[in-house]
Amino acid sequence: MFRVNPRVQGVNPKLIDLYQKVDPSTIGHMTDFGFLKGLQPLARPIRFVGNAVTVRIPHMDSTAVHKALDLVEPGDVVIVDMSGDTQRSCWGGMVSYAAKAKNVAGVIISGCINDVPEILELNLPIFSLGISPLTTRILGIEGEINTTISVCGVSINPGDLIVASDDGVFVINPKDAEEYARSAIEKQEAEVETKRQVDAGVSLASLSGAAKFFN
Template sequence: MNDMPEQVDPQLLDELRDVCVSTLGHLRDHGLALGLQPNRRPIKVVGTAVTVRIPHLDSTAVHLAVDHLRPGDVLVVDQSGDHARSCFGGLVSFSAKARGAAGAVIDGSINDHDETGPYDFPVFSRGYSPLTTRIGGIEGAINVPVTIAGAVVNPGDVVFGDSDGVAFLSPEDVVGLGELLRGKEQAEAPARERILSGGSLAEFSGALAHHPRD
């Protein structure tokens, strides 16, 4: 097992707590984990990525990593393209929450829906499945670069998730980002007032400038 990553400065994480992942999606295409869904809504996850890569069937590394999670960490699991199996069920979810983790992102399925619901532990995944992984001790890696739903994630990256989905950013990319996203979101407030008064959405968005004219 590699060393645990340095945790992201809490003040840096706070920059993202009141802004939306979809606002980031207006500005960039990379770093977004497309196809993952939250296990409940509303949901908000901001924390430090602790990464795991497992070889389809064997989830030994997941269990080892969960035992090392710290408050504010987010477990991020790459299942090597196996989206059908679940490596994250009731006892794993319980253990992650007991360690104080902020959430989990699983590029595969999860299980034990009815048991885990009361835990109120945020998880992004491909959905639910009764087909699970096993403890085999074959291989696996902890705190290495992984790929999650098309996004490259390094240990120590910022995990930024909400009801729309999840994104990954380097800590350096977060500096000033909250202010930028907040500004874009706040700019919509006067537009709503104008639209209620009969104003144009296309004018506000700039779409009107592309409207064919006679």
């Protein structure tokens, strides 16, 4: 059985612009939630920010992945929940070609990928758990598009904001995103002055507050 819901535009241009200036690791100083731990980029440097289009498939059937590419719009991030299968690849050269043609911002796979040279040639930003020659097939069994999925223990809804960089991937509900972004930008800007003081010989421990634990 297939379930295909309409695409959700949860992310607005203002958030995209704000998060162009924010790294997931800066958010990591503020919360433990929303990080897709364990995923690795196929290549670095990597950075993308976009609107989540979610896909869930059973371990062997990638029919829904192909259908999802009919629904994506420029700037979307395709996120595939492989239902716990970490051995197979559901994403290779042809789907990468189609995704690139639709101008997606990036791709996140909670399983493996294949056709590495083709993906690298396309310069498609992609995170996954690894690489495998064992692939899924078009079987028409079942799948879901634009439903709530789980990737690396994090629930992801269609229309969520996805922020990815060399340090990893962060997911957040758009309604909560602006507050985190402004705090992160403030923290990043403050680091300029901190570095200036370190250059002047001031102890990092004293600046960070770590020194108080050693008095």
